[in-house]
Amino acid sequence: MSSMHIETPETLADGNKNFDEDGRAKRTGTWITASAHIITAVIGSGVLSLAWAIAQMGWVAGPAVLFAFSFITYFTSTLLADSYRSPDPVHGKRNYTYSEVVKANLGGRKFQLCGLAQYINLVGVTIGYTITASISMVAVKRSNCFHKHGHEAKCNINNYPYMIVFACIQIVLSQIPNFHKLSWLSIVAAVMSFAYSSIGLGLSLAKVIGGAHARTSITGVQVGVDVTGTEKVWRMFQAIGDIAFAYAFSNVLIEIQDTLKSGPPENRMMKRASLIGIMTTTLFYVLCGCLGYAAFGNDAPGNFLTGFGFYEPFWLIDFANICIAVHLVGAYQVFVQPIFGFVEKWSKEKWPESQFINGEHGVNVPLCEGITLNFFRMFWRTTYVIITAVLAMLFPFFNDFLGLIGSLSFWPLTVYFPVEMYIKRSNMKSFSFTWIWLKILSWVCLIISIISAVGSIQGLAHDLKKYKPFQAQQ
Template structure:
């Protein structure tokens, strides 16, 4: 029997004895676009308003190039440098290439950031849901009515949706959700672009300048400094996907080589993202000028064409539903693998049974997965309701993740794998890039913390209102 079925058995597994991967560069591109074009896009017009016509687009291009360059270094680290076995997560890549304390440092940076991103997406989705309700209220009751609504109910609705989707067993079964989310990101980006063009063509007299917001007119001198730093953090967050890059790469089939497919997906994903970012950021700034809002879709108001803005917010919600899963699945896998290794004979942890789901086909049900993942979603939802600071949270997350995950570890692993000599020209300029990005990240974190500290002065828990 083993001889007769050996060929089919071997064919159903990859070289690391795990189930055969089926992902392609197309599905990886969808995962990347879903992860990158998210709530970060909504704050870019505000960021360019702080930086101005010169520094704003330059910052977008600079972060784009750095992300593309370091991502190409990172994708080459997906296999163990000694034995060549496949690595399934960022921490494993760091452990195999650098070892020592780097592995723990990477784990803290990656998983704190992933948790933060899921909280940020919960905040953003609640704001978009509330915007739809306010829009309908204005259309029905008139523009003189305040139509203010609390965001808590919408955070709970988003949490319930994520509890259901979190039962998807693993990253490999998320391709369909990422494809839908990627389409939604294109949709609301195009709507935002169209509304910006219409506003500019309609004779918008919004004041802009080469240096952005003006000291003494729009902001004080210290507000200008902190806002510039926060804007850098927002842009860094907008390009953040290195924290799930290895996990996305682990979905790719082994032929053609996964690093080649991933480089193609990364180039496409970053190129498309940059095109949308520059278009939305620049046109958003042209439309609103130095008074650009933190979420540029809310700047178009809740009036006419209210239905088009509602569609844009609905697309944001659907996109974030998928993006939340892209960022939380690595957390789920890490915790579940750790628990299984820690208690291998515990039936509650290892027990699962096959089930058939309508539209989704065969799957597996695990009581442990249901309990743990539900608890995680509830916790992130509660924190989102507790700390509803949109721009400050985005900037802080971008600052905290950009340097270690996007710059430091990919470059250090590349130096180690290629055995680059100390103080040779390539070693010097790579480390100059590391230090320069560290300075930017520290400044961005300082700006975001200053903004959050200011918001906390008038903050009351669980009372966020749109």
Template sequence: MNVSFPIESGRPYATDVDDDGRSQRTGTLLTATAHIITAVIGCGVLSLAWAVAQMGWVAGPIVLLIFSLVTLYASTLQTDCYRNPTTGKRNYTYQEAVRSILGGRKFKFCGLAQYANFVGVSIGYTITASISMAAVKRAICFHREGHEAGCHTHNNQFIMIFGVVQLFISQLPNFHKLSWLSIVAAAMSFGYSFIGIGLAIAKVAGGSKARTSLTGVEIGIDVTQAQKVWNILTAMGNMAFAYAFSMVLIEIQDTLRPNPPENVVMKKACSYGVLITTFFYMLCGVIGYAAFGNDAPGNFLTGFGFFEPFWLVALANIFIAIHLVGAYQVFVQPLFDFVETQCATKWPENKFINVEYPTKLPLYGDYNFSFFRLIWRSSYVILMTVIAMIFPFFNDIVGLIGAFSFWPLTIYFPIEMYIAQGKAGPKYSWSWIFLKLLSYACLVVSLLAIVASVRGIVVGVSNMKPFQSVS
């Protein structure tokens, strides 16, 4: 049963504030769906052809579909955690929901998992955006010099360009100011997904002789038996990462208008978002595998399985870079808000932390400038940029982030909060047993994928010099 509390305080709405006294929320089903698509369709989509190739025609699509169904199911449980079912009080963040429903050590564990994931996403998106920007330069070079030319370029310059862009955008004060950015980013994700799918279809229609099989890459031909196992586990981490948005679900829900009830709108947004992304994921994974076969590159738009038309390949990578500018902010803004709120609470009299200076910016309007925000957020972006230069391993970083965050944030906490609210029935009931078994099964998958991704990073570090990433 969905319970809504449109008015908590018993007073009518002011024209510019909501029932909790905060600035009036203006989010709708459209903007929430856009936020979800922006968060979900990121660099994960680019690795799906490779992931399917590790598992083959049978297991690849089935495992991808299982991840989508599990993510959708868990997200619908999570939407009912935004408001307290008794008092109607809002939980503004994922952590607040865990603290109010589960409390104690679980709240601290949630914070560790959530913010560690935000850091990982920041690094992963910086790496991916730089590779895509480098791919634009390489696409033009291949067109001019021929497909046999190396056209290699260092990624560091593009990592720094992406970092500089984030330095400016990160100064936007809060998550509620990002609806326009998410809509633009979502449009970009549709653009490069369609281009990737179109190029893969053209490659298949043109008589691609890619070698495929029911079980994917072949032992003894493509990989050793041990490599096959490690690659499958990393691929599962990639698939988990492709659906990661639970850690910002509550924050997205907090942007919605209170009428209709937020949980009702958010359930629809989750359904639309996951349905749309799964459709694209299946096309990218399956058609990408058909086009490239067992030799599918880790990133199917920057691995240059496609060379022509060069301008379309370049355009797709431009779309990726623009999309990741917005996606980076969707994930990192909750971390910014957490640190700034904690500092303001701990040092309420500190002017450096709490004083803001009203000013007007061109093309933006009124803006409250904060020295603390400037220094803290800039330091974070610079640190993430430097780390991305040291560990530029696309598939392994993506797999590690997905594996690390999937179980605790997408599965464990939504299920535990659902059970704690009494919605799963009595202990040891069939629904309670089902939820517990689902949680344990996902834990095993996550642990195995973490081990495989860490192994891949260790192997990668041993074979390259830091700050020498080349596309």
């Protein structure tokens, strides 16, 4: 059975400017909108923890790991971009999702493994973003409380109402039918990520210029001074994992590429967008990580925005946290759309005659033309957002699981599948020079995933010991 879903009769699609050659709604994305999607997906609030990561590894290993993973991510993203159409990367049949790309190139068993890794990761990210966005909203409330009542005041704020607010916003945005309609949201989110990253950079630079003499070193935190030998090892594992997964956007790359219009070729535009997106994120990562380390040294906090006293200048910290929350509103949609698309496509193929699932009803919305309402889409997407919000409330330490989920999905999604598909498509001979170094790259990244997974498990076990459910933030 073809995986293609045609909203209107195919005969009407031919020659219709509103549809592509396969009968789907015409794509209008460009390398600019794709770059915005990538920046939105990659530059998350994790950028604020990079000063801590650099502190664990020092001036040499820290930046070296940042550049290494930027190169690996760009290289494998180019391999993946060429797999969007098959068998020919320019004129072949479109594959609309990452899983379909793997199925077309590698077959059924690996297709199932890819789908499992991708969707577990995406669900984890959406739950983690619900938690992280609420933390940023609470940070605004707390900083205002401290500014008004003094730094000794007990400003304990509960996260749960803010998770509900975030979920309500996502329920509304989730009714947008598909990725093609989300370019504006990604552009806004990308601007927000630049804003809070720039605030962190500016405050770090001001701290350094102001004469801060933070203790730094070539090797980072020192054994016997800052940490024990065992803690140094665990922290190194976690830092490598933080940096590796900070770049990962492979799980939504194909879905982003599927927003690009057909001319010029999508793979060429996607490679340009990947280069721009990764160069931009690498620049910010290096600046935030290195300037943050220079400002705070081996005592760099997990979130370097909080290292400026958290309270003053309170209005600037407030603005930065608002930017983080707005950015995560957009990032949530970038990561949740593939989940929505998968379930809706499967449902339409399973029940093609169901009016509840397939019926589109026109809605008149001022200033918005062509808006349609689908009852199944509305019910299913609303239910999903509510479930992720409830899970975030029940398990507010889920961000710790997110590191583990990222560890398990980084190697297969970012490295293994793109490399294997390239080898298969190019009919590469086993044990040729290129085959050997591609396999070495894949194995090295597998080892890194395992190491960071071990670090995440250790961190999770530590956090679970002090977990107290349904309590306000201290």
